[in-house]
Amino acid sequence: MTATRGLEGVVATTSAVSSIIDDTLTYRGYNIDDLADYATFEEVVYLLWHGKLPNKEELSIFSRLLAENAKLPHEVLNHFKTYPIKDVHPMAALRTAVSLIGLYDPEADLMDEEANYRKAVRLQAKLPTIVTAFSRIRKGMDPIEPNENYSVAANFLYMLTGNEPTDIEVEAFNKALVLHADHELNASTFTARVCVATLSDIYSGITAAIGALKGPLHGGANEAVMKMLSDIETVENAEPYIRSKLANKEKIMGFGHRVYQQGDPRAKHLREMSEKLTKQAGDSTLYEMSVKIEEIVTSEKRLPPNVDFYSASVYHSLGIDHDLFTPIFAVSRVSGWVAHILEQYSNNRLIRPRADYIGEGKQAYIPIEQRD
């Protein structure tokens, strides 16, 4: 048995949810470029879960279902005030809150298809409320209840600030949600599938996936990109900063990808949005800095930007706190996790690969009194 490091190139399952073929990303056969330009996030969630785009009536019923399930139990809101340490990372709070809402769901351990769908709706609906409520409560503000008449994108921005978002803000945020919704067998989705393949419940699967998304080699990279941009400060500083990192063999966050060879098709949409939003805010430094970094990393390392690179300046331009960037990824990606979890349940087999053992050979047991 020989191990493939990081399971590179290993095909671990079949899936009909999304595909990456020749650097083109599709959700259920629909090109991401079309979805990014034309679809609402609600349409995309419906597409991922049902395998087809909704008609007007289906979309209206589905959107209402999400809106009606967005509120959180008081106990979940209150638990944010009980954290033992200051500065709990919002991804840790989200991971904990998702596990906690499972305790308040009487159907948590029901495994039939209808119950799993109802739980999927509750999770999708509640994640934006969790992230925005935690963000406000940690600043000593009251959470804002979801507005049932708003889209998911508008509601998130509204619950975060209490202000009605502008059309441009909603359009940008909706596009970001659409672009992050699913991505074949990425690390967090694989985690979710491994978890539920034991026939564990959907709350466990999503909690596990949030844990995997948190790391900086995966979803956590968007916050790390923002930290890098903040450290660099000016367009002039970008080149020496990046060259010094590369000389030290350090990774540049937001670049590289296990699957894409020529580039991540989502990045161009986020780059466009970054340009538009930073210009509109009257200061395009972050965008210009990002373009400079892209030029250097692409020419020096032949590594194109991934989805996390330009999303950082997009979210910053929307006035969002930097440590909420990865939770926002989760607000979108929960739709993909759910689609994969439901697919896993529908044709389940335990996921249990082997390890190529490289440890010690046979050892004689030595009683503790005789050990050095």
Ligand SMILES: CC(=O)SCCNC(=O)CCNC(=O)[C@H](O)C(C)(C)COP(=O)(O)OP(=O)(O)OC[C@H]1O[C@@H](n2cnc3c(N)ncnc32)[C@H](O)[C@@H]1OP(=O)(O)O
């Ligand atoms: C939503 C997402 O998850 S998108 C990915 C988000 N993550 C990041 O942006 C973090 C930065 N990028 C990376 O760490 C990697 O490119 C990953 C994790 C995305 C993919 O990793 P892998 O396919 O395992 O590639 P791996 O880490 O083995 O790198 C291969 C080579 O490219 C180099 N490399 C890869 N990414 C980068 C980078 N961002 N900056 C500099 N060098 C890099 C590695 O140093 C390594 O070089 P070596 O062969 O000389 O040692």
Ligand SMILES: O=C([O-])CC(=O)C(=O)O
């Ligand atoms: O597919 C991956 O490895 C990571 C990624 O881009 C994503 O999850 O969106």
